[in-house]
Amino acid sequence: MKPVKGSLVVIGDEVLYGHVQDAHVKTVGRLLLKKGFTIQEVRILGDDPDLLAEALAELIRKTDFVVTTGGLGPTTDDVTCEALCRAFGLKRIPDEEYKKHFQRHLRQFGIPWKDAFEKMTHLPEGAVKLALDRPMAGFAIEVRGKPLYCLPGVPHEVEYLIGKEVLPELEKIFTARRCVVRRVIRVQGMYEWEIAERLADAEKTDPGFESVRIGYLPRPEGETWVTITLQAEDFAKAENEIKRVVGYVIDRIGAGFVSGTDDDSLEKVVGELLRKKGMKLAVAESCTGGLLAERIVSVPGASDYFDRGFVVYSNEAKEELLGVPAETLKLYGAVSERTAVEMVKGALKRSRADIAVGITGIAGPGGGSSTKPVGTVYIGYGTRGKIKAERFLFHGDRELIQRRTAHEALRLLWQELKE
Amino acid sequence: MKPVKGSLVVIGDEVLYGHVQDAHVKTVGRLLLKKGFTIQEVRILGDDPDLLAEALAELIRKTDFVVTTGGLGPTTDDVTCEALCRAFGLKRIPDEEYKKHFQRHLRQFGIPWKDAFEKMTHLPEGAVKLALDRPMAGFAIEVRGKPLYCLPGVPHEVEYLIGKEVLPELEKIFTARRCVVRRVIRVQGMYEWEIAERLADAEKTDPGFESVRIGYLPRPEGETWVTITLQAEDFAKAENEIKRVVGYVIDRIGAGFVSGTDDDSLEKVVGELLRKKGMKLAVAESCTGGLLAERIVSVPGASDYFDRGFVVYSNEAKEELLGVPAETLKLYGAVSERTAVEMVKGALKRSRADIAVGITGIAGPGGGSSTKPVGTVYIGYGTRGKIKAERFLFHGDRELIQRRTAHEALRLLWQELKE
Numbered sequence: 076m077k078p079v080k081g082s083l084v085v086i087g088d089e090v091l092y093g094h095v096q097d098a099h100v101k102t103v104g105r106l107l108l109k110k111g112f113t114i115q116e117v118r119i120l121g122d123d124p125d126l127l128a129e130a131l132a133e134l135i136r137k138t139d140f141v142v143t144t145g146g147l148g149p150t151t152d153d154v155t156c157e158a159l160c161r162a163f164g165l166k167r168i169p170d171e172e173y174k175k176h177f178q179r180h181l182r183q184f185g186i187p188w189k190d191a192f193e194k195m196t197h198l199p200e201g202a203v204k205l206a207l208d209r210p211m212a213g214f215a216i217e218v219r220g221k222p223l224y225c226l227p228g229v230p231h232e233v234e235y236l237i238g239k240e241v242l243p244e245l246e247k248i249f250t251a252r253r254c255v256v257r258r259v260i261r262v263q264g265m266y267e268w269e270i271a272e273r274l275a276d277a278e279k280t281d282p283g284f285e286s287v288r289i290g291y292l293p294r295p296e297g298e299t300w301v302t303i304t305l306q307a308e309d310f311a312k313a314e315n316e317i318k319r320v321v322g323y324v325i326d327r328i329g330a331g332f333v334s335g336t337d338d339d340s341l342e343k344v345v346g347e348l349l350r351k352k353g354m355k356l357a358v359a360e361s362c363t364g365g366l367l368a369e370r371i372v373s374v375p376g377a378s379d380y381f382d383r384g385f386v387v388y389s390n391e392a393k394e395e396l397l398g399v400p401a402e403t404l405k406l407y408g409a410v411s412e413r414t415a416v417e418m419v420k421g422a423l424k425r426s427r428a429d430i431a432v433g434i435t436g437i438a439g440p441g442g443g444s445s446t447k448p449v450g451t452v453y454i455g456y457g458t459r460g461k462i463k464a465e466r467f468l469f470h471g472d473r474e475l476i477q478r479r480t481a482h483e484a485l486r487l488l489w490q491e492l493k494e
Numbered sequence: 495m496k497p498v499k500g501s502l503v504v505i506g507d508e509v510l511y512g513h514v515q516d517a518h519v520k521t522v523g524r525l526l527l528k529k530g531f532t533i534q535e536v537r538i539l540g541d542d543p544d545l546l547a548e549a550l551a552e553l554i555r556k557t558d559f560v561v562t563t564g565g566l567g568p569t570t571d572d573v574t575c576e577a578l579c580r581a582f583g584l585k586r587i588p589d590e591e592y593k594k595h596f597q598r599h600l601r602q603f604g605i606p607w608k609d610a611f612e613k614m615t616h617l618p619e620g621a622v623k624l625a626l627d628r629p630m631a632g633f634a635i636e637v638r639g640k641p642l643y644c645l646p647g648v649p650h651e652v653e654y655l656i657g658k659e660v661l662p663e664l665e666k667i668f669t670a671r672r673c674v675v676r677r678v679i680r681v682q683g684m685y686e687w688e689i690a691e692r693l694a695d696a697e698k699t700d701p702g703f704e705s706v707r708i709g710y711l712p713r714p715e716g717e718t719w720v721t722i723t724l725q726a727e728d729f730a731k732a733e734n735e736i737k738r739v740v741g742y743v744i745d746r747i748g749a750g751f752v753s754g755t756d757d758d759s760l761e762k763v764v765g766e767l768l769r770k771k772g773m774k775l776a777v778a779e780s781c782t783g784g785l786l787a788e789r790i791v792s793v794p795g796a797s798d799y800f801d802r803g804f805v806v807y808s809n810e811a812k813e814e815l816l817g818v819p820a821e822t823l824k825l826y827g828a829v830s831e832r833t834a835v836e837m838v839k840g841a842l843k844r845s846r847a848d849i850a851v852g853i854t855g856i857a858g859p860g861g862g863s864s865t866k867p868v869g870t871v872y873i874g875y876g877t878r879g880k881i882k883a884e885r886f887l888f889h890g891d892r893e894l895i896q897r898r899t900a901h902e903a904l905r906l907l908w909q910e911l912k913e
Contacts, residue, residue, distance in 0.1 A: 089711050089721060091533045092676050093523025097516060100538060104512025114510045116545065117538035119519060122709065126535070150690045152709045189687055230714060231890050257511050268608055271569045290541065290571040292508050295649060302508060358805075364791025365784030368805045372783025375859055375892060383811035386777075386787045386803030388796070391846055396802060396815075427810055440794055471650050473794055 078253045078306055079245070080115035081107065082138040084130055086145035086155055087228060088121040098230045099144040106237045110246060111254025111310050122146060127158035135162075135219050140245065142237075145228030147212035149191040155225055156199060163218045165199040173204045180210035205240045215244065222248060253306045256313040258321050260301040261334045261341070263486050267291045267299050273327050274301070287320055295475060296482035298341070301328065334489055341485040342370045348492040349380035349430075356488075357428035359385040359397055359418040361409065362436040362452065367481040382428045387418070397421025397433075410435050410447055415455030415464040423459055430491070432456045432484050433464075438476045452480045456487050497672045497725055498664070499534035500526065501557040503549060505564035505574055506647060507540040517649045518563040525656045530673025530729050531664060541565060546577035554581075554638050559664065561656075564647030566631035568610040574644055575618060582637045584618040592623045599629035624659045634663065641667060672725045675732040677740050679720040680753045680760070682905050686710045686718050692746050693720070706739055714894060715901035717760070720747065753908055760904040761789045767911040768799035768849075775907075776847035778804040778816055778837040780828065781855040781871065786900040801847045806837070816840025816852075829854050829866055834874030834883040842878055849910070851875045851903050852883075857895045871899045875906050 083103050089095040100117050107114060115138050118130050127146075134141050146155030160167050174196040178188060195212060198204065202216040205224075212227040213236050224241050226233050262270055271291055290302040303320055307313035325333050335344045349356055358367050368384035371377055385396050390409055393399040399417040407413040418433025436452030443449035448468070455464035465487070469479040502522050508514040519536050526533060534557050537549050546565075553560050565574030579586050593615040597607060614631060617623065621635040624643075631646040632655050643660050645652050681689055690710055709721040722739055726732035744752050754763045768775055777786050787803035790796055804815050809828055812818040818836040826832040837852025855871030862868035867887070874883035884906070888898040 087711075088707075088709055088723070089719070090519060091523055091536065092527050092721075092723075093520045093525070094676075094678050094719070094721065095711065095713075096520045100509060101512045101515045104510055106512070108511050115540070116549075117510065117536075119536035119538075121534070130535075148710070149687055150710045152707070186685070186687075189691070191687060191690065229712070231894060257513075259513055266605070268568055268605075268610060271610065272608070288507075288571070290507055291567070291569045292506075292514065293648070294514075300508070300513070302511075302513065304507065304511075360784075363788075364796070364800075365787030365803055365805065366791075368784030369788045372785075372805070372807065373893065373896075377783070378807050381783075381807050383807060383815060384784055384803070384805030386784065386791070386805070388791065388800050388802060389846075392802035395846075396844075425815075427808075427814075474792065475650060477792075 076251055076253050076308060078255050079112050079139045079249045081112060081140040081142060082134040083114050083117045084127070084134065084141065084143040085117065085119045086122065086127065086143060087119075088152070090119050091121050099228075099233055102230060102234050103142060103144075103237055106234070106242065108255065108257060110242050111252070111256065111313065112242075112245060112249075113255045122152040122154050124154045124158040124161060127154065128162035131159060131162040131223070135221050135223065139249070140221055141223045142241065143223075143225045144233055147195065147225060147227050149189070149195055156197070159216070159223075159225065160199050163199075165201065167197045168200050170196050170198045170202075170204060173198070173207065176207050184210070205236055209235070211236070213240075215240070253308055254310040254313045255304065255306045256310070256317045257302060257304040258317055259337050260303070260321065260325060260328070261336065261339065262299045262301060262328060262332050263297075263334050263341070263489070265299060265328070265332050267293045270299060270301055270328055273329070274324065277324065277327050289324070295471075296478050297486070298334070298482065334486075340374075341482065341489060343374050345485055345488050345492065346371065346374050346377060346380055348489070352492065354429040354492075355380055355382040355427055357382045357384065357422040357426035357431045358484075359387055359422040359431065359433045361387055361393070361418075361434060362438040363434050363477050363481050363484075364388060366477050367432065367434065367484050370481055370485065382426050385422060385425075393418065393421075397425065408447075410437055410451060410453065412453050412455075412464045412466060415453035416462050419455040419457055419462045419464075430456070430458050430488070432488060434480060434484055436467075436476070436480060438473045438480075440473060450476050452476070452483075454480070454484050454487060456484070456491060495670055495672050495727060497674050498531050498558045498668045500531060500559040500561060501553040502533050502536045503546070503553065503560065503562040504536065504538045505541065505546065505562060506538075507571070509538050510540050518647075518652055521649060521653050522561060522563070522656055525653070525661065527674065527676060529661050529665060530671070530675065530732065531661075531668075532674045541571040541573050543573045543577040543580060546573065547581035550578060550581040550642070554640050554642065558668070559640055560642045561660065562642075562644045563652055566614065566644060566646050568608070568614055575616070578635070578642075578644065579618050582618075584620065586616045587619050589615050589617045589621075589623060592617070592626065595626045603629070624655055628654070630655070632659075634659070672727055673729040673732045674723065674725045675729070675736045676721060676723040677736055678756050679722070679740065679744060679747070680755065680758065681718045681720060681747060681751050682753050682760070682908070684718060684747070684751050686712045689718060689720055689747055692748070693743065696743065696746055708743070714890075715897050716905070717753070717901065753905075759793075760901065760908060762793050764904055764907050764911065765790065765793050765796060765799055767908070771911065773848040773911075774799055774801040774846055776801045776803065776841040776845035776850045777903075778806055778841040778850065778852045780806055780812070780837075780853060781857040782853050782896050782900050782903075783807060785896050786851065786853065786903050789900055789904065801845050804841060804844075812837065816844065827866070829856055829870060829872065831872050831874075831883045831885060834872035835881050838874040838876055838881045838883075849875070849877050849907070851907060853899060853903055855886075855895070855899060857892045857899075859892060869895050871895070871902075873899070873903050873906060875903070875910060
């Protein structure tokens with residue numbers, strides 16, 4: 076037995092030209108991993124039927140199954156079906172049942188039937204339409220004894236089809252297989268190589284570590300991910316084993332540096348701490364312009380602990396919304412420790428929060444000086460009794476400085492709350 | 495002469511397993527396109543030297559140049575160099591000058607020298623270290639007569655190295671070549687197939703359209719992109735031609751539906767309109783939790799027109815920060831047209847803004863009812879004299895509903911401001 080490894084072909088000129096960031100690889104990779112399947116290789120190709128046909132033929136030979144996304148729409152740049160037929164010498168034939176359902180869906184949305192839709196209902200011979208009951212394209216087909224899934228290019232449709240159609244079928248086809256599991260350990264405030272040093276001999280000599288792969292990944296926001304990957308003959312066994320290994324690795328790194336695993340993002344962990352303590356949070360943001368609030372509110376149920384946010388971009392807003400004294404702004408500047416502290420004070424006073432954060436800084440590209448270069452940020456945080464502020468110098472472009480600032484604010488909150 | 499087409503290999507298990515969304519394809523694709531180069535194919539592979547070696551050998555044969563990202567670090571999962579040596583039968587030799595510079599950079603950051611760093615300074619024979627003066631990995635090498643660039647996995651380092659090192663060299667190597675140019679036309683409030691109908695015969699019969707490719711791309715936020723791609727024997731000629739074609743296509747679609755081209759995002763266009771009119775904006779957000787403010791502030795110089803944002807997640811915050819009457823919340827509910835209008839009124843009253851937006855809705859997953867299902871959103875907008883509100887029903891998960899809502903709010907602002 077060996078692990079089942081598939082391949083994914085993302086189709087679309089817009090990704091190759093850099094006009095759109097691909098989102099399918101992440102969705103498909105995550106969902107497959109949940110059932111112990113992995114992707115061996117991804118190819119991103121343009122709307123070119125010849126290159127596409129070549130890749131499909133090669134990947135069906137090299138991997139256990141193939142998934143494609145995109146290129147199933149009604150316009151002239153939708154070429155997936157054509158490429159598939161070319162690759163495996165198939166004819167394209169009308170699917171009357173699909174057409175009937177398609178027409179019903181269009182009526183629901185009040186969209187009239189167009190000639191251009193006709194070609195979408197012509198599928199390669201042997202193909203089975205997926206999710207007939209839903210208004211989305213996509214079909215499955217067996218070629219050269221292996222399963223191939225052609226999915227549409229719309230992210231939430233890909234997510235639906237992988238979960239409800241592709242995975243159940245893959246589990247039926249590949250019953251006996253080794254399962255791959257993987258965990259991410261999120262480490263705060265430690266360099267990649269520092270972590271690697273702490274784990275160096277662990278990978279080699281500690282018992283049970285032979286089949287384990289450890290990876291290191293510094294994230295742009297400022298945390299480092301340690302990844303653990305292993306396989307076992309069934310999913311339950313693999314899950315048990317990785318639980319043990321993760322515990323061991325966290326011990327070696329030092330539990331105080333680990334904020335969570337997998338999807339336990341810092342905003343989620345901070346939210347859980349706030350909920351547990353029954354505390355409410357308010358944030359006052361200048362240079363991050365709502366990014367911190369947005370990260371916090373991205374967690375479902377954030378209304379339990381997030382009271383409100385102030386986006387105080389102008390000096391007037393800082394004075395009027397938060398009561399930052401005009402003299403503080405004049406004497407120390409909007410980007411200063413004093414202003415950050417006053418922002419926290421104001422946010423606490425003008426909200427129902429028990430703890431607050433105040434962020435002021437220079438995200439650039441303009442606005443820097445020799446004493447306060449672009450990337451200079453002050454983050455204030457604390458409760459009514461105790462407010463602290465720290466100065467940071469972040470590197471990178473405007474977006475990166477904003478992201479690092481929001482992350483650092485979350486890290487400070489995390490440290491404060493977990494004590 | 496023909497266009498120069500390269501390939502990109504993104505290396506890293508974390509992308510295949512869906513733990514991280516790749517960002518390199520977008521960066522590299524965009525930068526190459528600015529000089530008329532294109533990517534024919536992207537491959538994403540794990541930290542497996544054998545599969546990597548196979549792909550490198552194949553891509554050097556099939557494309558004009560190869561770029562790789564990732565796998566150059568000090569840890570055991572960094573395997574790019576090894577794969578490259580295996581693919582082309584090269585030895586790996588110490589680069590003393592690189593080591594000297596590397597040590598200098600480490601001293602600057604106060605990081606001590608580690609044995610693990612040593613392997614990073616051993617490059618394949620014939621390789622030339624890129625950007626010796628900067629603290630980043632990456633080298634260039636010629637194999638089988640074609641250029642190959644191995645870049646690090648850090649996004650802003652990739653951006654720097656492509657712009658300052660790779661592109662200037664590619665321009666020297668490929669002097670005589672056809673240049674590819676491409677534009678995105680951003681269309682608001684029109685379906686993909688509606689646009690395709692308006693452009694259907696244009697692609698076939700209108701003069702000068704033979705070498706032009708038109709693509710259609712519905713974006714999850716709610717706008718549709720029409721892409722125009724063409725080539726010519728030099729860059730200036732291609733630029734002139736595409737300017738003409740873009741003008742023609744916009745006319746055919748209807749200028750009133752087009753908000754901008756390329757990087758002219760809706761938030762940028764709205765910002766320019768505000769600046770031109772000397773108006774200031776305030777936003778009050780409930781279910782989008784700062785996302786709209788964040789999109790607006792992501793544009794450099796937003797402080798010229800963005801006054802402030804209120805993230806009023808709780809009913810108390812809506813009352814206290816915006817003065818939404820308790821009776822309105824009680825009688826009509828927090829998610830209602832009345833509340834949206836009151837939020838706009840409050841945002842105008844409690845800011846220095848001339849125009850404001852108020853958003854209230856149910857992003858889910860919880861909180862829906864039969865009369866107000868998940869996805870129900872009210873967006874209020876207007877000036878002191880004239881406030882309107884509209885009801886929407888957005889589909890998708892929490893994140894998608896938030897993104898669609900923020901986009902729709904920008905679209906309403908855009909329509910209001912451009913009149």
